[in-house]
Amino acid sequence: MGQGLGQIAPAALIAVGVLILTGCTTNVDVPKTFAATLTVTGQAEQVGAGSGECVIDSIRVAPNDQIQIFGGSGAASVRSTLEVEAIDQLPDGMSTCSYTAHFDAVPANQKNYEVSLGRFSPKSFSSDELENGVTYQLRRP
Incomplete structure (x- = not known):
């Protein structure tokens, strides 16, 4: 019988240790985020109405x-893709091209946010502006 207790005691200690370790979970803070939808617009000299492409x-x-969207700290960034909203022909031969971009998880608590698309001039916005919907006007730097 002493032999049986000698085998049970270590097994019981291991089981208790596993229970203690699984009970010791750390509360990891999940970073706060918010959703944002941007309207991206610009005056185009050329359009491909069927393709949604504008110059x-x-x-x-x-x-x-x-x-x-880059957070002010530089470490926080998210990306999305453009979707065509509208291409409107103007009387002067130019067109207004409008796109939307949806962001599901923009990192919160940044001092400011910079929106950037390709070779266009970036534009800064606050978190309140992004949460309430902003228009990013495309302009050459």
Whole structure:
């Protein structure tokens, strides 16, 4: 019988140790985020109405182009793709091209956010502006 207790005691200690370790979970803070939808617009000198492609300030823009939001710390960033919202022909021969971009998880608590698309000038926005919907006007730097 002494032999049986000698085998049970270590097994019981291991089981207790496993229970203690699984009970010791750390509460990891999940970073706070918010959703944002941006309208991206610009005056185009050329359009491909069927393709949704526009040439704005000699720079091509098209659906599925990647747009990024960079947090003020530089470490936080998210990206999305453009979706065509509208292409409107103007009387002067130019067109207004509008796209939307949806971001599901923009890192919160940043001092400011910089929106950037390709070779266009970046633009800064606050978290309140992004949460309430902003328009990013495409302009050459």
